[in-house]
Amino acid sequence: MSHVVNPDSAWVEALDGGRRTVLRIACRLPPLRAVFLSPGPRLLALQASALGFAALLALRAPLISLWLGAALFGVPHVIAGIRATAVRRELSTLTLGAALAGVFVGAAQLCGLGDTALRAFVALFTLSLAAEVVASPAARARRIAWVSLLVLAAWPALAWPTLAVLVFSHLHGLGAIAYFVVCARRRRLPAWLFAGGAVALLLAGGAGALDSWMASTLFAPRHSAASILAEAGASAWPNATGAMFHRALFLYAFGQSLHFAIWLRLMPELDRATRVPKPFRRQLADLRLDFGRLATPLLWLCAGGGILLLFGGGAAREVYFALTYFHVGLEGAALLGLALTQKHPRPEPESQQTSLAPVLALGRPERAQEAA
Amino acid sequence: MFKLPGPGPRLRPRGLWRVLLAYALLCQPMRAQANTSHHHLSGADGADGADTDADCLRWEEVVVSVTATPAEGGQAGAAGAAGTAEVTGIPVVTTRKVCAEHATLFGCDCALGRQQKERGSAAAIGAALSFGLTICRRRRSRQPHIPPRRKP
Numbered sequence: 001m002s003h004v005v006n007p008d009s010a011w012v013e014a015l016d017g018g019r020r021t022v023l024r025i026a027c028r029l030p031p032l033r034a035v036f037l038s039p040g041p042r043l044l045a046l047q048a049s050a051l052g053f054a055a056l057l058a059l060r061a062p063l064i065s066l067w068l069g070a071a072l073f074g075v076p077h078v079i080a081g082i083r084a085t086a087v088r089r090e091l092s093t094l095t096l097g098a099a100l101a102g103v104f105v106g107a108a109q110l111c112g113l114g115d116t117a118l119r120a121f122v123a124l125f126t127l128s129l130a131a132e133v134v135a136s137p138a139a140r141a142r143r144i145a146w147v148s149l150l151v152l153a154a155w156p157a158l159a160w161p162t163l164a165v166l167v168f169s170h171l172h173g174l175g176a177i178a179y180f181v182v183c184a185r186r187r188r189l190p191a192w193l194f195a196g197g198a199v200a201l202l203l204a205g206g207a208g209a210l211d212s213w214m215a216s217t218l219f220a221p222r223h224s225a226a227s228i229l230a231e232a233g234a235s236a237w238p239n240a241t242g243a244m245f246h247r248a249l250f251l252y253a254f255g256q257s258l259h260f261a262i263w264l265r266l267m268p269e270l271d272r273a274t275r276v277p278k279p280f281r282r283q284l285a286d287l288r289l290d291f292g293r294l295a296t297p298l299l300w301l302c303a304g305g306g307i308l309l310l311f312g313g314g315a316a317r318e319v320y321f322a323l324t325y326f327h328v329g330l331e332g333a334a335l336l337g338l339a340l341t342q343k344h345p346r347p348e349p350e351s352q353q354t355s356l357a358p359v360l361a362l363g364r365p366e367r368a369q370e371a372a
Numbered sequence: 373m374f375k376l377p378g379p380g381p382r383l384r385p386r387g388l389w390r391v392l393l394a395y396a397l398l399c400q401p402m403r404a405q406a407n408t409s410h411h412h413l414s415g416a417d418g419a420d421g422a423d424t425d426a427d428c429l430r431w432e433e434v435v436v437s438v439t440a441t442p443a444e445g446g447q448a449g450a451a452g453a454a455g456t457a458e459v460t461g462i463p464v465v466t467t468r469k470v471c472a473e474h475a476t477l478f479g480c481d482c483a484l485g486r487q488q489k490e491r492g493s494a495a496a497i498g499a500a501l502s503f504g505l506t507i508c509r510r511r512r513s514r515q516p517h518i519p520p521r522r523k524p
């Protein structure tokens with residue numbers, strides 16, 4: 001099967017041919033040409049379109065947004081998140097181990113472990129966050145303060161798992177926004193539009209300024225309705241009033257859409273060393289460089305997972321959510337590690353294509369040597 | 373002599389625990405519920421179609437009755453989702469959850485029933501496990517063969 005996703009295969013060449021044609025036509029228009037050729041304007045255009053689409057969907061069709069977002073971008077965004085946080089950047093071994101353990105906890109949860117699984121997730125997330133704090137080059141007193149704070153925060157989360165899920169669900173989206181803004185600022189790329197726009201829309205939505213824009217009738221696909229409605233219901237506190245529920249649903253759906261955009265489009269844009277987007281052949285080669293032999297199975301997983309999530313109904317969604325819940329803690333740990341190294345930057349690796357492939361020996365030997 | 377075609381020397385006791393783990397997981401009665409579900413608590417699994425409130429978007433608690441006389445150990449026994457405030461000396465308030473807002477569902481009613489849902493979940497977990505096993509097996513098969521140590 002691997003020949004199908006070989007960078008030199010015919011269909012990748014055909015895709016690149018189509019891309020060349022589209023770009024040739026699009027770049028005849030000066031504004032589009034400027035956007036394509038310059039990283040700054042391109043990043044701003046991407047941020048504006050991400051904000052616009054996310055706000056529109058969250059206001060007018062939040063349930064559809066939750067359904068299609070998980071189906072089309074669910075598995076790819078988890079892989080892209082792992083790539084951005086663990087492969088292209090550095091995470092401690094303990095954090096990676098906690099993420100792996102999270103997959104097993106998710107599988108156990110599907111077997112009916114219930115709240116115990118949630119508490120296990122809270123423990124794993126706390127462990128991974130603490131591991132990043134300890135591994136950071138921050139001052140000792142600051143690290144001790146952070147670990148104490150984490151332990152203190154874990155206690156209510158263990159005691160009230162419902163509260164923990166509610167907080168995680170909103171912080172997950174916000175954390176991705178913060179991660180992108182920090183990374184963009186360090187690379188001296190513009191993120192003000194995204195940060196300002198997201199904060200303004202979140203505040204406006206939370207305060208009720210957008211209530212009149214919200215749809216009164218919410219549509220959901222029948223075959224996944226139970227799962228989608230339960231997800232929407234958990235975005236607000238139980239017994240919330242109608243207005244509060246719709247505001248919480250807007251905040252949740254908006255954050256979800258933005259975090260898909262960040263991991264799948266904006267972070268790769270930041271991490272790219274070249275000024276212009278690469279053709280599919282190069283992108284596929286980069287993916288192989290990052291994930292080695294896992295690249296092909298991961299691509300099939302994206303395709304198969306998308307089809308299952310689109311047509312598999314609630315069961316497929318439940319399985320996806322349980323098995324990928326670990327990435328909430330992984331991304332949180334990555335954000336905390338990034339924030340703590342802000343004033344004490346870690347030495348950057350010489351190449352952006354870093355560590356995991358040679359460490360895990362996932363790639364072919366020559367690729368691993370090249371990555372090292 | 374008839375020889376079974378099979379994995380041969382690769383089926384070692386060390387790898388057998390993975391197969392057993394997969395069987396244990398698949399044979400276990402599954403509930404196919406991810407309590408976290410990205411992010412949701414998944415109380416409702418009314419995808420079986422029998423639930424009349426399967427399209428309910430928001431629930432509210434409403435007061436069903438207020439009993440003036442105090443009931444000791446008061447379980448008023450209201451059916452369904454009704455809850456009872458267990459008190460002595462003050463009126464007993466019986467509440468019930470009702471659907472306050474419905475979503476509009478579209479598309480086919482091809483939701484999986486409970487049994488199918490469990491099977492689907494088991495199949496998905498099985499697929500995930502076999503995916504992991506395949507990767508482990510491939511990685512192991514790439515490692516250089518080390519001959520077993522022989523007793524002198």
